[in-house]
Amino acid sequence: MKLTQFAYAQQLDANDPLKRFKERFVIVDPSLTYLDGNSLGRLTHAARRRAADLVEQWGEQLIRSWGQGWMDASTRIGGKIAQLVGAKPHEVILADSTSVNLFKLVTAALHHQPGRMNVITDDLHFPSDVYILRGEVKAAGRAHQVQMIPSPDSIHGPVNEIAASIDADTALVTLSHTVFKSGYVYDMAALTAEAHKHGALVLWDLSHSAGAVPVDLSGAGVDLAVGCTYKYLNGGPGAPAFLYVREGLQDQLENPISGWMGQKNMFEFDLTYQPEQGLRRFLTGTPPILSLSLVEPGVDLLLEAGMDALREKSMRQTEYLIALWEAWLEPLGYALNSPRTAEQRGSHVSLGHEEGLRIDQCLIEDYNIIPDFRAPDNIRLGITPLYTTYQDIYRAANALREIVDKNQYERFSHAAPRVT
């Protein structure tokens, strides 16, 4: 059977050891091909039930609910995410947004590294992270330099250049583990070791890795990490983010946004701040309980499936997509804007085309396929192995082929990208 036959995709789905997980998600429109789970993951049935339960709990138990699972939700769910990213349970906590957590950890890291005046990142890093980094340095009036290493191309990280730039003046190296546009995955262990050789701290953004790409924070000896929960963790729109601090560092670092949730005895209402031991000191204000609690069912599902099995399926699926690209799309002018090597690739694939934006619109309107778009020309296809099928991938590749082959995109205007 040929790779380009629909029956081939059907066979791959039939043999998929994770196929039973799709029914754990709410699928309202079975004709929809959803390839944007790397931006907003699907709703699980468990999260739907949990949402209803939480609202009833608010209505019935009111303030008493804080003692019934709300107060410890940040650490409880953090402890589960820890299992997905190779950390100890008490090394991960849920709080605030990725950006706010990043701000906290950057400040804490720079204070922990007095005299070291350089912070290294690269131009593949998520722009918001760069804004936060530079914003922190500016707001605190620091003399630090934020050194942005240029990537050799728009796909691969400038790994050698980063390694060569780290020296005794480097306070912090901070990167996206999986690049939001190309899906390039850094060698976490190697770069972390390189930084440690020079006494620098390392802070990884795991937003496009957690739940999709194996991460071994403990194994790599990573110091700090942040990540979002609404992509592959299926936590729901804007669900609070997680932050990780290596065990040995926790009591040495100070949270600059020191609110009452990180206070040692918060209900004594003492006017002097005394940080809680461990990671709770990195909490700030009262967390948004409904959004926070809904992170748990998605994480439970990933733990049930297991990261090894998920990674294996993800790699097979991105390989399959790339094989279809080679067969159909490369000849039509689509560029592969993701690494060709599976080991260097996360769970999304970006295909570039000069008509990318209009093709994207055509996918949505004419094919009921939801991809993502990232300027200037990337059609980003997110593979979420818990529910993405090989048939989904076939349909998307086939549609991309037809759209360009028959110039179907031409009826669309060059509109602004969608809000995603």
Next chain:
Amino acid sequence: MKLTQFAYAQQLDANDPLKRFKERFVIVDPSLTYLDGNSLGRLTHAARRRAADLVEQWGEQLIRSWGQGWMDASTRIGGKIAQLVGAKPHEVILADSTSVNLFKLVTAALHHQPGRMNVITDDLHFPSDVYILRGEVKAAGRAHQVQMIPSPDSIHGPVNEIAASIDADTALVTLSHTVFKSGYVYDMAALTAEAHKHGALVLWDLSHSAGAVPVDLSGAGVDLAVGCTYKYLNGGPGAPAFLYVREGLQDQLENPISGWMGQKNMFEFDLTYQPEQGLRRFLTGTPPILSLSLVEPGVDLLLEAGMDALREKSMRQTEYLIALWEAWLEPLGYALNSPRTAEQRGSHVSLGHEEGLRIDQCLIEDYNIIPDFRAPDNIRLGITPLYTTYQDIYRAANALREIVDKNQYERFSHAAPRVT
């Protein structure tokens, strides 16, 4: 009819012009007397429906939902809260927690006031706000002094002392508008004018005021404000907070936690931060949509009732409670730890008793009455005029009387205060 008769409370309820609003709330246990709405407000039927709708929207519309009311929720709901606090619609936005917002505004304010090295607050301010304030100064390595003016007693703010302390070196004056423990309400207009006379900025925390006490930010010319939404606004547990920046200041201030939600063209993913015009620049990361959106139904209900009517009922109810205290509780050793003058009092009343903690436990266990407790001895009773009845107040006062009169609290141990 005597004030101390139950029939008197019944009559007050019968004549209450806002009585119809109670049925807009989910009341699971009609025998429960809930006087902790100033810590976590009740669930509205509208919020329960909205929660279900939001979850369905996530499941069905997925990423498309961002263009269907999610992306503008922060400004839309902020605009409604603005009406409750006397601001213009574009002067209030929802984002993050009160603590994170406070941090942002403190940094922005201090940058806007170069050369002024003093920040004034007082010891009645919410402790977490003080942690944030001092934490910001420390983390940024500022030379500023945080001057904490002592209050004359634990009830009333040190108004004259604050006014006398403001001078040309004062960068910022920041206070709780309504004090979390005693319920004392500052004269916002007078203190703001005093600060402006010397060129200082003013930042009010409205957490215990919004939706309970009339606030006229524009009338008072207030510069900055923050506030929470889960108390009198009934927004749900840990719902995102609001922040206010006076129109004329918005484009002069910089958000130190500069994330992508405040970026001018966020979907261009440019690596250089360029702040959005207006208040959106004070957004940071992706907001927790479920928790954020549920703020709206509660705010709508307050707008429907009207702040004037709410304040009138609140004042009548706290007066009624204090009258019962005079008749029954003062002779039993209860102290009134809130202002005696209605104009100086918010919508909660604190009654002190040396056995406060055990009395509090007895209220909960034996009477199904939920108050709040604030160390060292305050039984804090929150009046939320949308749903608190005069009969609720009667029952609470009567229980407080019985508990001490019959030493009912003695069977309880001196346990730690509840989590609230």
